[in-house]
Amino acid sequence: MIDTNQVSAIQHRIAAQGIKQTGQLEELVDHYLTSLECKIENGEVPHQALLATLAEIDIGGLYFFADANDPPSNIEPPITEQTSFPEAWPVEATSKEVSSGFGPRQQSSEATTLSFNIITHMVLAICISKTLPFNRVISSRLASRLEL
Amino acid sequence: MFAHKKFLNGTLSTILLALLQENGRMYGYEICQKARQATDDTIHLTEGAIYPALHKLEKEGLISSSKEVVNGRTRKYYNVNQQSIEEVTSQIDMLSKFAGHLQTLLKPTA
Numbered sequence: 047m048i049d050t051n052q053v054s055a056i057q058h059r060i061a062a063q064g065i066k067q068t069g070q071l072e073e074l075v076d077h078y079l080t081s082l083e084c085k086i087e088n089g090e091v092p093h094q095a096l097l098a099t100l101a102e103i104d105i106g107g108l109y110f111f112a113d114a115n116d117p118p119s120n121i122e123p124p125i126t127e128q129t130s131f132p133e134a135w136p137v138e139a140t141s142k143e144v145s146s147g148f149g150p151r152q153q154s155s156e157a158t159t160l161s162f163n164i165i166t167h168m169v170l171a172i173c174i175s176k177t178l179p180f181n182r183v184i185s186s187r188l189a190s191r192l193e194l
Numbered sequence: 195m196f197a198h199k200k201f202l203n204g205t206l207s208t209i210l211l212a213l214l215q216e217n218g219r220m221y222g223y224e225i226c227q228k229a230r231q232a233t234d235d236t237i238h239l240t241e242g243a244i245y246p247a248l249h250k251l252e253k254e255g256l257i258s259s260s261k262e263v264v265n266g267r268t269r270k271y272y273n274v275n276q277q278s279i280e281e282v283t284s285q286i287d288m289l290s291k292f293a294g295h296l297q298t299l300l301k302p303t304a
Contacts, residue, residue, distance in 0.1 A: 072267070072268045072270070073222060073245060073268075073270045075267070076221070076222075076223070076264075076267055076268065076269050076270070077222050077241050079267065080223040081223060084227075104240035104241050104243070
């Protein structure tokens with residue numbers, strides 16, 4: 047399981063990646079956790095609720111979220127296509143890419159895709175570590191992927 | 195179901211202002227759910243779209259935010275600034291009238 051210290055390490059990596067304000071991260075985590083809780087309250091079993099929440103993640107939009115501190119004035123945030131999960135997980139993504147310090151806007155489309163996939167991993171890791179002791183398999187997969 | 199995205203581009207900020215003006219203080223997930231419910235599950239606002247738009251509106255001074263701890267975690271609520279109500283109402287009216295004109299163009303009476 048990812049513990050509190052590990053969550054803190056993830057937050058630092060998110061900061062390095064582009065979401066510089068802790069408040070933005072808190073907001074995003076609250077969004078996913080609320081979505082998850084609503085599903086469980088509506089009778090979905092936790093595992094299915096988790097998978098449904100993961101499937102809802104707006105990976106394309108997270109790029110704009112990460113860059114929201116200084117958005118280009120002439121670009122509207124995209125209303126993006128739903129991105130399926132876990133297919134969106136890049137197997138090769140590791141914390142090394144995160145700590146390399148690149149900014150999403152300067153990257154090639156491939157690197158940009160990779161970067162917001164990594165952000166998504168991190169946010170989910172936090173969600174899972176805080177709320178889902180029943181899903182140790184996924185937590186350990188994320189921890190392994192993030193080299194924690 | 196998700197075919198309305200391109201029509202939302204350019205109108206999202208005004209839609210957010212309208213929802214906030216109508217419902218008062220709201221948080222992001224609540225806004226998404228409200229939009230779905232109000233449109234019979236037709237319009238899905240995603241987190242990647244609404245949060246940057248909300249942050250931009252806040253930067254422009256049209257809305258403000260406050261944080262509250264709910265169920266042990268921080269939740270950020272947004273509301274329309276009292277000083278900006280006139281401008282917000284004006285924006286909503288403009289979009290509403292524009293939508294009316296579109297309706298006229300799309301379904302002209304014989």
